[in-house]
Every structure is written in structure tokens, then in C-alpha cells.
Amino acid sequence: MPLAFKTFAITDIGLQREGxxxxxxxxxxxxxxxxxxxxxxxxxxxxxxxxxxLAKLEPTLRDTGLDEEARGDLFINVSxxxxxxxxxKSKVDQALSGMxxxxxxxxxNDSGLELLHIGDSRCYVFxxxxxxxxxxxxxxxxxxxxxxxxSPEEVHNHPQRSLLTQALMxxxxxxxxxMLYPAKLGDQFLLCSDGLSAVLSDLEIANAIANFDGQDLLxxxxxxxxxxxxxxxxxxxxxxxxxxxxxxxxxxxGAASE
Numbered sequence: 001m002p003l004a005f006k007t008f009a010i011t012d013i014g015l016q017r018e019g020x021x022x023x024x025x026x027x028x029x030x031x032x033x034x035x036x037x038x039x040x041x042x043x044x045x046x047x048x049x050x051x052x053x054l055a056k057l058e059p060t061l062r063d064t065g066l067d068e069e070a071r072g073d074l075f076i077n078v079s080x081x082x083x084x085x086x087x088x089k090s091k092v093d094q095a096l097s098g099m100x101x102x103x104x105x106x107x108x109n110d111s112g113l114e115l116l117h118i119g120d121s122r123c124y125v126f127x128x129x130x131x132x133x134x135x136x137x138x139x140x141x142x143x144x145x146x147x148x149x150x151s152p153e154e155v156h157n158h159p160q161r162s163l164l165t166q167a168l169m170x171x172x173x174x175x176x177x178x179m180l181y182p183a184k185l186g187d188q189f190l191l192c193s194d195g196l197s198a199v200l201s202d203l204e205i206a207n208a209i210a211n212f213d214g215q216d217l218l219x220x221x222x223x224x225x226x227x228x229x230x231x232x233x234x235x236x237x238x239x240x241x242x243x244x245x246x247x248x249x250x251x252x253x254g255a256a257s258e
Contacts (some may be wrong), residue, residue, distance in 0.1 A: 010215070035101060061107060
């Protein structure tokens with residue numbers, strides 16, 4: 001039987017925002033998180049646009065009649081399509097000027113996993129009791145960390161830790177990453193906006209995973225973020241690779257559901 005994602009999802013406005021600029025998508029073969037920016041209206045539009053564009057592509061990605069190379073090309077090119085659409089909408093409506101979004105999407109195909117990533121929304125894998133970050137943050141802080149100019153502790157507490165070096169903003173200046181990983185039965189994945197990862201450390205997230213699962217895990221993580229002030233929207237997907245029939249239609253979450 002083919003492998004599939006069994007996914008739990010949650011999104012929360014947090015304690016300091018007026019609206020939810022996060023959007024997400026879950027299906028049996030594709031999961032994604034987008035974190036919008038550029039003001040309440042602009043952020044919602046940008047993240048929703050990214051998720052809706054992925055949703056339209058999802059049936060094609062499931063088409064077994066299409067070879068894997070073609071599907072891979074379509075998957076990475078969706079980022080350029082989103083960027084182009086953001087540019088077009090910004091030119092039509094000046095109120096949306098400067099809007100943008102992150103996009104982190106995980107696609108399960110016949111030969112493994114493809115991770116498409118732009119920005120600082122994260123993808124983790126939890127396997128053999130260990131939490132590992134698969135995505136690399138496209139932030140100034142991550143660059144300084146890679147250069148050895150800051151320590152992980154300094155990055156976590158830095159006031160500019162969310163300053164992005166890449167995002168979908170309609171300026172064509174993107175270099176999307178697509179990374180390939182093996183798909184192993186039982187592996188679990190956590191995708192999230194930085195409303196989670198900027199507040200809780202990887203150790204705190206891993207401790208929650210060790211003690212909770214499914215929707216209880218997501219509720220626990222949101223509660224811990226809120227206990228620390230929840231300054232941003234929080235969106236979390238928790239997905240396990242299973243080999244049993246998973247039913248359910250594609251679901252849009254957060255700003256994309258409106």
C-alpha cells in the first residue's frame with residue numbers, strides 16, 4: 001500500500017496580533033505552512049495566495065501518469081508562480097505593496113520526500129526519538145550563525161532574529177531550496193510558522209513531543225507559547241508517514257480558509 005501523511009493541524013492568532021496571517025494546507029501527499037508579512041491585510045493575502053497556488057497543484061502532484069522529474073519541476077516552480085502573483089497583486093492594489101510570505105512544503109512521492117523551503121517557517125523530522133531541523137532559516141541571524149559570528153543562544157534572543165534574507169515578495173529575487181529525503185514508515189514531521197520556533201527552543205518542542213501526540217501535542221505546544229506571551233500567530237502541522245488508507249480531502253487552514 002502506498003505511503004501517506006496522517007496529519008494533525010492547529011492555527012492560533014496568538015496573544016498580540018489582530019488577525020491571522022498564517023496559512024496552511026494538509027493532504028495525504030502534501031503539507032505546507034506559509035507565514036504572511038506586510039501588514040494584516042497584505043500578510044493574509046500573500047500567505048493565502050501561496051497556499052491556494054499549492055492546492056491547485058496538488059492533484060497534478062498525485063498524478064502517477066506524470067514522471068517524477070516533471071512533478072519535481074512543477075513543485076519547485078510553484079514558488080516562482082507565487083512570487084509572480086504577489087507582484088501582480090501588489091501593482092494592482094497599492095495597499096498590498098510590500099506584502100510577502102514564507103513557504104515551507106513537504107511532498108511525499110513514490111521515491112521519497114521533497115522539501116520546498118523559502119523563509120523561516122520550519123520543517124523538523126522526529127525519528128528514533130530525536131528532533132532534527134531539516135529546513136535552514138533564510139535569515140540574517142542564520143547567516144551570522146553559519147559564519148560563527150553568533151552563538152545559537154545569541155541568535156535565539158536577538159531582537160532581529162526574524163529578519164529574512166529570502167521570502168516570496170514579488171521581486172523575483174528568490175532562490176528556492178528543494179531538498180530530497182528518504183520516506184520511512186513511522187517518521188514524524190513538524191512544520192510550523194516562527195510563532196512557535198521563535199518562542200520555544202528545539203529542546204522544549206522535543207520534550208513536548210516525547211510526552212504528547214496528535215492533537216494533544218499541538219494543544220500543548222500552543223499552550224506553552226501562550227504562557228510565554230505568544231507575540232505572533234502560531235501554526236503547527238504534525239504529520240506521520242503511514243501505510244494504511246488515509247481518508248480526507250485536502251484542507252486549507254488559517255488565512256487560506258477564508
